[in-house]
Amino acid sequence: MRIPCPLCGDRPLEEFTYRGDATVTRPAAAAPMEAWVDYVYLRDNPKGPHREHWRHAQGCGSWLVVDRNTVTHEITQAAQARPAGEVQR
Numbered sequence: 001m002r003i004p005c006p007l008c009g010d011r012p013l014e015e016f017t018y019r020g021d022a023t024v025t026r027p028a029a030a031a032p033m034e035a036w037v038d039y040v041y042l043r044d045n046p047k048g049p050h051r052e053h054w055r056h057a058q059g060c061g062s063w064l065v066v067d068r069n070t071v072t073h074e075i076t077q078a079a080q081a082r083p084a085g086e087v088q089r
């Protein structure tokens, strides 16, 4: 599998580190304990399209948001992740 880093171009998987599901959102500080348990421990295991965080650890160090099909490993989009609080367009 190759991942298209927006800064470095197509690079081999071995240069990247998977950092988890990019669709999970942090609950409010006062949210019920169940919301925090879901946020910290529970993840879906989707078959098909999925949005993920990857880090180009052995390259430029960028955090990426990658849309990848978990069955075919086809990547349809890879973009730099935004700092917390900044809206991705």
Ligand SMILES: [Zn+2]
Binding pocket: 005, 006, 007, 008, 009, 056, 059, 060, 061, 062
């Ligand atoms: Zn890179």
